[in-house]
Amino acid sequence: MRTSYTADQIRGAEQALMATLPEGTLMQRAAHGLAAVCAGMLGRVYGSRVLLLVGSGDNGGDALYAGALLARRGARVSAVLAGARTHEAGLAAFLLAGGRVAPDVGAADLVVDGLVGIGGTGALREPYAGLVERAGGPVVAVDVPSGVDASTGQVAGAAVRAQVTVTMGALKSGLLVDPGASRAGHVELVDIGLGPYLPDPDLAALTDPDVAALLPSPGAESDKYRRGVVGIAAGSHAYTGAAVLAVGGALRAGAGMVRYAGPSAPVAQVRTHWPEAVITELDRPSLAGVGRVQAWVLGPGLGTDDWAHELAAQVLASDVPVLIDADALSLVARDHSLLFRSAPVVLTPHAGELSRLLRVARERIEASRLEFVRRAASELNATVLLKGSTTVIAEADRPVRVNLTGSSWLATGGTGDVLSGVAGALLAGGLSGYDAASCAAYLHGLAGTLAADGAPLVSADVATAIPEAMRSLRRARG
Numbered sequence: 001m002r003t004s005y006t007a008d009q010i011r012g013a014e015q016a017l018m019a020t021l022p023e024g025t026l027m028q029r030a031a032h033g034l035a036a037v038c039a040g041m042l043g044r045v046y047g048s049r050v051l052l053l054v055g056s057g058d059n060g061g062d063a064l065y066a067g068a069l070l071a072r073r074g075a076r077v078s079a080v081l082a083g084a085r086t087h088e089a090g091l092a093a094f095l096l097a098g099g100r101v102a103p104d105v106g107a108a109d110l111v112v113d114g115l116v117g118i119g120g121t122g123a124l125r126e127p128y129a130g131l132v133e134r135a136g137g138p139v140v141a142v143d144v145p146s147g148v149d150a151s152t153g154q155v156a157g158a159a160v161r162a163q164v165t166v167t168m169g170a171l172k173s174g175l176l177v178d179p180g181a182s183r184a185g186h187v188e189l190v191d192i193g194l195g196p197y198l199p200d201p202d203l204a205a206l207t208d209p210d211v212a213a214l215l216p217s218p219g220a221e222s223d224k225y226r227r228g229v230v231g232i233a234a235g236s237h238a239y240t241g242a243a244v245l246a247v248g249g250a251l252r253a254g255a256g257m258v259r260y261a262g263p264s265a266p267v268a269q270v271r272t273h274w275p276e277a278v279i280t281e282l283d284r285p286s287l288a289g290v291g292r293v294q295a296w297v298l299g300p301g302l303g304t305d306d307w308a309h310e311l312a313a314q315v316l317a318s319d320v321p322v323l324i325d326a327d328a329l330s331l332v333a334r335d336h337s338l339l340f341r342s343a344p345v346v347l348t349p350h351a352g353e354l355s356r357l358l359r360v361a362r363e364r365i366e367a368s369r370l371e372f373v374r375r376a377a378s379e380l381n382a383t384v385l386l387k388g389s390t391t392v393i394a395e396a397d398r399p400v401r402v403n404l405t406g407s408s409w410l411a412t413g414g415t416g417d418v419l420s421g422v423a424g425a426l427l428a429g430g431l432s433g434y435d436a437a438s439c440a441a442y443l444h445g446l447a448g449t450l451a452a453d454g455a456p457l458v459s460a461d462v463a464t465a466i467p468e469a470m471r472s473l474r475r476a477r478g
């Protein structure tokens with residue numbers, strides 16, 4: 001499990017640790033870690049040109065001390081002192097080591113962004129914003145890319161785009177969640193001894209061994225019913241493919257059995273693609289003849305007419321967990337009373353769907369994913385998986401989970417339908433909504449990366465790659 005923290009949490013831990021150490025120790029640790037990463041990026045330090053962008057706080061102090069270390073190894077290091085003040089001891093060390101102060105940015109082999117760290121608020125103000133725009137060369141950000149909110153990943157305006165971010169003591173949540181995550185590039189963590197002082201994390205991210213340990217696998221005495229039967233209520237005369245993809249996701253993720261229920265057009269498609277599915281053709285929106293399931297997936301391609309509403313109401317009246325996706329999210333947005341049930345609910349919206357559920361503009365949700373996924377989980381009393389370039393999963397009283405797998409090749413029609421099927425299979429297999437959603441996002445992202453391998457994928461490829469994704473996890477676990 002990887003964990004991350006807000007700026008306040010980090011500050012609190014730093015203060016507790018600092019109280020046990022001689023003054024300046026933490027900054028020295030930070031600077032050594034930063035200088036080592038810079039040296040690695042430069043390859044040859046001697047003779048290289050390094051430009052420090054130095055702000056008024058301790059983030060600038062880190063940059064100056066690291067610059068001093070690089071200057072001592074023969075780098076030509078210059079610093080633009082951009083703040084109203086400058087870290088005094090850091091500047092003295094820098095000048096003593098042969099660093100020089102420059103009036104403005106110039107050509108550099110490496111730019112060190114020490115403008116603002118966890119003390120930053122809002123978009124970069126001038127003169128910082130202009131310096132960032134003018135500075136050329138690969139950028140290493142100190143602690144967080146300046147202009148990215150360390151706690152949330154929000155980017156309110158001008159901000160640094162780094163190749164590498166060297167972060168001190170612990171991951172900040174804003175480095176894991178877009179739009180901040182995309183600004184951070186590769187994140188290197190420098191250990192400054194903060195571990196024992198960190199509180200419960202703000203975010204948690206599953207890793208290969210976590211997911212491998214959570215995934216259900218059949219025991220010697222398993223049968224198809226014990227492995228979990230998933231019901232899929234999806235598809236309509238207009239949208240047949242969504243049903244095929246959701247059923248495929250569920251089968252490939254290891255459902256003991258998939259029961260598909262829908263009208264004649266998607267039934268014909270599902271029958272052709274998945275002879276393994278047990279199919280009930282519905283001529284009216286009733287689940288009477290469908291049989292028992294351990295979890296339902298409701299919504300992909302379902303439509304939003306009265307027929308769909310009635311079927312959704314029936315599924316949600318059952319006493320098993322229900323995953324609600326796509327069109328069923330629109331039904332729920334119009335009629336929140338559909339959610340009044342005691343068995344678990346997992347919602348899997350993208351930002352547009354969450355915008356309808358919360359009545360908040362899509363752009364605001366994309367700019368502030370953590371805030372809105374938390375709000376949705378608490379207002380709708382459900383596990384909420386918010387999809388997109390960063391997928392986040394929230395449930396009341398649990399740290400938000402952030403998914404670290406995936407590829408932008410997944411941004412293609414139908415991949416969300418596959419995800420719903422995968423999560424449904426895991427729910428039916430006995431995982432909680434929180435674990436099923438997080439493991440499904442992880443497997444789906446990994447399968448997407450394997451399926452794409454640097455070129456376009458179609459959504460069916462993602463379902464096909466789910467078993468390979470599972471094997472790779474289990475191999476990693478040994």
Ligand SMILES: NC(=O)C1=CN([C@@H]2O[C@H](COP(=O)(O)OP(=O)(O)OC[C@H]3O[C@@H](n4cnc5c(N)ncnc54)[C@H](O)[C@@H]3O)[C@@H](O)[C@H]2O)[C@@H](O)CC1
Binds near residue numbers: 120143
């Ligand atoms: N406290 C410690 O012992 C340690 C601190 N460390 C470093 O110290 C940083 C935090 O330092 P500070 O608390 O001094 O804060 P920062 O250096 O992050 O920034 C504070 C300064 O930036 C200005 N500022 C804030 N937002 C701005 C914006 N959008 N545009 C322009 N200026 C803005 C503020 O007015 C303030 O002067 C960490 O991110 C880390 O790099 C590390 O050295 C580890 C140890």
Ligand SMILES: Nc1ncnc2c1ncn2[C@@H]1O[C@H](COP(=O)(O)OP(=O)(O)O)[C@@H](O)[C@H]1O
Binds near residue numbers: 387391409411
């Ligand atoms: N830029 C991106 N990077 C990584 N994953 C993405 C990106 N954009 C979308 N995805 C993923 O692709 C899937 C798209 O799902 P969704 O929006 O429901 O599409 P559809 O309705 O066509 O199935 C989600 O799992 C989402 O997290």
Ligand SMILES: [K+]
Binds near residue numbers: 113115117141143144
């Ligand atoms: K910075």
